[in-house]
Every structure is written in structure tokens, then in C-alpha cells.
Amino acid sequence: MGRKLGWHCDSCEKGEVFHLGYGANALNPPEFVAEAARGDHGSLLKVLFGENPPVKVDVRMRGAHFHCPYCQRIYSGKVAYVQDDTGAIFRHTIAPDRCPHCNTVVDNEASGVRVRSKGIQRYVDHIWADGCPFCGAEVERIDMTWS
Ligand SMILES: [Zn+2]
Ligand SMILES: [Zn+2]
Secondary structure (H helix, E strand, O other): OEEEEEEEOOOOOOEEEEEEOOOOOEEOOHHHHHHHHHOOOOHHHHHHHOOOOOOOEEEEEEEEEEEOOOOOOEEEEEEEEEEEOOOOEEEEEEOOOEOOOOOOEOOOOOOOOEEOHHHHHHHHHHHHHHOOOOOOOOOEEEEEEEO
């Protein structure tokens, strides 16, 4: 089940598409596991996914979106949920350190920065109603759902 939500401007050719509910709960994606073992995601994950880990863990990944507090625009990232056999879980966010739109340093873990589907719906609704954020022209609506 997924949904694509976004907009496209025919005047200036800009646009954005957000994938909601995609890649939900991908279990132990090999790319992430290799990166974590290499230390790309910090020392804790390097230990947990390295050789001879102290506990066996699984990771579930899903796509996530973040709302830049400076320019109010949205960018994509991922969240990894790492779980051991006691069921304890912690979350590791994978997202750009700088907003890809305005290049300001963003704290992706700060409260209110991560947005859920509703926040994306509001953001897209606003652009659908007000027009292209770049040139003001009316935008084409993108809204597709599949199962
Ligand atoms: Zn435009
Ligand atoms: Zn920004």
C-alpha cells in the first residue's frame, strides 16, 4: 500500500513528489547493515552490526519525511528501528545534516522536525491552493494510491 503525493509546475518545471508508506518495515536491508557495520551510522550501530555483536539485533527501515524549520519545506530521509531479542527498540534517523532546499543545518531529531503523512498532506494542500512556491503559477496535482 502506498501513496504518491505532490505537485508539478508546468511553467518553471519544478515539483516535488512524496512517497507515503513506501518501504515500510523492510527487514535488515543489506545496504543499511553493511553501512552500519562499517561505522557510517555511528559507533553504537557499528558494534551491533559488526562481527561478534554483544546481542543479536534486527533493523526495520522505513521512509520518513522532515520539515525544515527555516524554510518550511520538506525533505526525505529514513528511520531505522533497531530491536534486540528482548524487544527493546531504539530509533536511528538517517537524513541530510543540511536542508537540501536552503542548506541550513537542521537537527533532524528535534521535536516537530519529522513530519507524518498528515503534515505532508497539509504542505501539499497549501501548494495546490496557493500555486508554485517558485513562480506562483497554478500547479498540477499529483495524488496516486495503490495497493
Ligand atoms: Zn513554477
Ligand atoms: Zn530549509
